[in-house]
Amino acid sequence: MQLAAAGHEVTALDNYLRRQIVEASNSEPLIESPDLVERSRIFEEAAGRTIDVVIGDCTDYQVLSETFARCRPDAVVHYAEQPSGPYSMSSFDAARLTINNNLNSTFNLIWAVLEHAPECHIVKLGTMGEYGTPNIDIEEGWLDIEHKGRKDRFLYPRQAGSLYHTTKIFDTDLLWFYVRMRDLRVTDLMQGPVYGVTTTEAELDPRLRPNFHYDDIFGTVVNRFLVQAVAGLPLTVYGAGGQTRGYLNILDTLQCVDLVLQNPAEAGELRILNQFTESLSVNELADRVRRAGRRLGLDVQIGAISNPRKEAEDHYYNPVHTGLLDLGLKPHLMTDDVLVEMLQLVCEHRDRIRHEIVMPRVRWGT
Numbered sequence: 001m002q003l004a005a006a007g008h009e010v011t012a013l014d015n016y017l018r019r020q021i022v023e024a025s026n027s028e029p030l031i032e033s034p035d036l037v038e039r040s041r042i043f044e045e046a047a048g049r050t051i052d053v054v055i056g057d058c059t060d061y062q063v064l065s066e067t068f069a070r071c072r073p074d075a076v077v078h079y080a081e082q083p084s085g086p087y088s089m090s091s092f093d094a095a096r097l098t099i100n101n102n103l104n105s106t107f108n109l110i111w112a113v114l115e116h117a118p119e120c121h122i123v124k125l126g127t128m129g130e131y132g133t134p135n136i137d138i139e140e141g142w143l144d145i146e147h148k149g150r151k152d153r154f155l156y157p158r159q160a161g162s163l164y165h166t167t168k169i170f171d172t173d174l175l176w177f178y179v180r181m182r183d184l185r186v187t188d189l190m191q192g193p194v195y196g197v198t199t200t201e202a203e204l205d206p207r208l209r210p211n212f213h214y215d216d217i218f219g220t221v222v223n224r225f226l227v228q229a230v231a232g233l234p235l236t237v238y239g240a241g242g243q244t245r246g247y248l249n250i251l252d253t254l255q256c257v258d259l260v261l262q263n264p265a266e267a268g269e270l271r272i273l274n275q276f277t278e279s280l281s282v283n284e285l286a287d288r289v290r291r292a293g294r295r296l297g298l299d300v301q302i303g304a305i306s307n308p309r310k311e312a313e314d315h316y317y318n319p320v321h322t323g324l325l326d327l328g329l330k331p332h333l334m335t336d337d338v339l340v341e342m343l344q345l346v347c348e349h350r351d352r353i354r355h356e357i358v359m360p361r362v363r364w365g366t
C-alpha cells in the first residue's frame, strides 16, 4: 500500500497460506480482516491507487514465472514464507510444510528473476533469528576471519533456534549461491520481531490494519503481553526472561523496505542489513507493558512459566545495526505512548480474546 501510494505499480501475490494454517492451528487474529482482494478494493477506493492482486502459490513455478513475465518488475519484496517458529516445531507435517514452502518459494523466485527480470532487485525478509545468540558481537551479515595467518570474509555464522529460522538460513545460502553464480542483486533484511497496529495507509480505513495475532503460535511476545495485560492474565515470561532480541515498529519495517528499494544492491552483491531499532529482554518488555498498562488503570501481573523453547535465557547480545541508519532510517521507538495506543486497540476488541490460545501449546523438546 505504501509503495502504491507513492506512485509505484504494485502486484501483490499471496496464496492465503497464513490464513489456512492459522485456522488449522485453532488460532485466530484479534481483529478479523477482509481477504486480499477485498483489501485491495478498499485501498483503491480510499487512496485512488490500484494494487494488482494475484492469488497464487510461490511454490508453483508456473505462477511465479507467468507473473514475472507479465510484470517484469524492477524490484520484488519476498515476504512469502511460513513465518512462525512455534508452528514449524509443532509436528512433522508442519515442519515439512515449512521447509517445502519456504525453500521452494525462494528457489522459484530466484529462477523467475533469472528467467524474466535478471536486473530485478530482490529484497528478501530474513530474520535476526538466523544468528541465534552467539557469545560475540553480531555483525551485519559478514565476518572477517583470520585463520593460521590468512584472512577472508564469510557469511556470519548462523545457528537458529527453530526450524522456521533455519529455513531462513537456507534461503540466505541459496541467494548467496545465485549471487555468486548468476550476479543477482539481493538485499537480505535480518529483521527482528515487528510490533505496531497501524501504518499511514491503514489509517485510511480500519479494515486495512496489519494483522494482530496474539496466540502462542502466531503472535509475537509483544502482542501476547498486550493481550494478557488487557485480559487480566499474568504476562507469561518464558523461563528466566533474559532472552534479548532486537525489535522494530511496523512503521520502520516499511521505512527500511522503502530505503533499500531506493538504494538497490549492486549486481553480484548480497547486501545484508540488520533490521531492528532497539534491543530488549523479555523481562524489560514485560516491565514496559506493565508500566503502560498502569496508565490505563490495568493491574498487570508478571508470571514466569517454564520455557517451552530450547534457548539461552541469559546471554550476551550486541548486534550491529548501523546499515539502515546510514541509509536514512529514522526510528520510531517503543515508548509508553506507543504501547498505550496498542493497548487501547486491544481493549476495543477485548470480547474476542480467547484465553485458551495464549498459553504455550508447542514445546521444542517433544
Ligand SMILES: NC(=O)c1ccc[n+]([C@@H]2O[C@H](COP(=O)([O-])OP(=O)(O)OC[C@H]3O[C@@H](n4cnc5c(N)ncnc54)[C@H](O)[C@@H]3O)[C@@H](O)[C@H]2O)c1
Pocket: 013, 014, 015, 016, 017, 018, 019, 056, 057, 058, 059, 078, 079, 080, 081, 082, 083, 101, 105, 125, 126, 127, 128, 191, 192, 193, 194, 195, 211, 220
Ligand atoms: N512479523 C515479524 O515479526 C517478522 C520478523 C522477522 C521476519 N519476518 C518475515 O517477514 C515476512 C512477513 O512476515 P509476516 O509476519 O508479515 O507474516 P505473514 O504470514 O503475515 O506474511 C507472509 C505472507 O506470505 C504468504 N505466503 C506464504 N507462503 C506463500 C506461498 N508459498 N505463496 C504465496 N504466498 C505465500 C502468506 O499467506 C502471508 O500472507 C516473512 O517472511 C517473515 O518470515 C517477520
